[in-house]
Amino acid sequence: MAKSSKVLIAAGTIGTAAAVGFLMQIGRDAPAPQAAFAVSEFAAGDIDTAPLARTVEVADELPVSDITLTSSDRDPEPSRPVALPPVSPKLATMSEALPDTLPNAPRVDEACPITMTATPTIAALVDLSFSSKCDPYTRVTFHHAGISFTELTDSMGQIELTVPALAETARFTAEIAAGGAAVAITTVDSLIFYDRAVVFGQGTRGVALHALEFGAGFDDEGHVSADAPRDPVVASRGEGGFLMVLGDPTLSEGRFAQVYTFPSGMAKTGGDIDLFVEVEVLDGTCGRDLTAQTVQVNGGVRRPVQDIQIAMPDCDAVGDYLVLKTPLDDLTIAMK
Structure with missing residues (x-):
């Protein structure tokens, strides 16, 4: 055996696999502020003691005559409310339409689809084409017929690779580490x-x-x-x-x-x-x-x-x- 290092023979152990809130802090009540007043002293002779109101002489009472008291006739039955014609509310309109997305909005699947295609080729191989444009340089784990392996997307969020099929009806699943997956199925007759x-x-x-x-x-x-x-x-x-x-x-x-x-x-x-x-x-x-x-x-x-x-x-x-x-x-x- 043409290896420079020693080779050990081992059997290993083999077994069959089983299958927005907020926080507000209120401090203690502070003592009420005290208003400052300037106080002046006055001598008693400085105060005007004149009466506040003058005496008004009232003439003798005038005689009252020729007054007729009147009253309105009482409505025997109160009037019923009159229905007003219906009024359609007017909706306010804005001069500019709102943008479709908000700044710093989270990613949505419609904007960042995850896709994968599977195409059979020579020697019972399958060409896989994976794309997730919002996931550049991201780990993706592929699963097929009981085996799995991990690849990394490129700067465009894509992976192109060829995989040996292990089943005639070959089903491949690709899972992104941050969440999301794509599935592709093809038939490999050879x-x-x-x-x-x-x-x-x-x-x-x-x-x-x-x-x-x-x-x-x-x-x-x-x-x-x-x-x-x-x-x-x-x-x-x-x-x-x-x-x-x-x-x-x-x-x-x-x-x-x-x-x-x-x-x-x-x-x-x-x-x-x-x-x-x-x-x-x-x-x-x-x-x-x-x-x-x-x-x-x-x-x-x-x-x-x-x-x-x-x-x-x-x-x-x-x-x-x-x-x-x-x-x-x-x-x-x-x-x-």
Whole structure:
């Protein structure tokens, strides 16, 4: 095995996955303000004691005569109220129309739609086109047939990527971290011609999927990995397998997936393909347990997801590798 560091063989632990208000403070009552008055002293002789009113002489009373008292006739029945004609209220109008949106208004779905399309392509792959123009540089987690991986939108809030289908009726869901989602469904009829093996997890660095085709050794032509992934066109011609890495490795605690594909239904070469998971011992993973998952699709049929629990060596083994053989079943290919 052409690796400079030591390789450890581990089996791992595998199990079947289960499925506007306001605040007003009132202080204590302050003492009432005291008005200031200027007081002057007066002598008694300074005050005018003249009477305030003059005496008015009243003439003798005048005789009253020839007065006739009158009274109005009483209405035998009070008058009823008279109904007024109806009046239509006049509505006030404004000279200018109000703006459609207020400044600093929150985002609304109508203004910021989240969309995604799915288009089948060669080698049972699906081209996904995701758009959310109000979410540039935002984490988006994609889900498909039990696996998930995390990507980052560009400056326009878009993501363009190609994903291996794991089901003939392929349903994809994209979820934005801040909320909101989009769903796209397509049919992938060619999936029955391909076998697939997947390893996936969250925030697990150093986990890698490898395939050794038809007796190949490490770094040989038939060794397929993230370092030598091959082009999907090779598989579409029945000449060999390829591997795709899903998920942005720069995202902290992001989800990832690695998918190996071989065209079993139209292979030009027969033989065995060895599949295994390799785990590098890193400073951030040594001395603790790691978890990951695997799943395989054969002839269009998806098998149950399996959990892997990996007891990592102590940190003096940093730089070494664990090779897990049991999580995946090797492939036996018949030449077509």
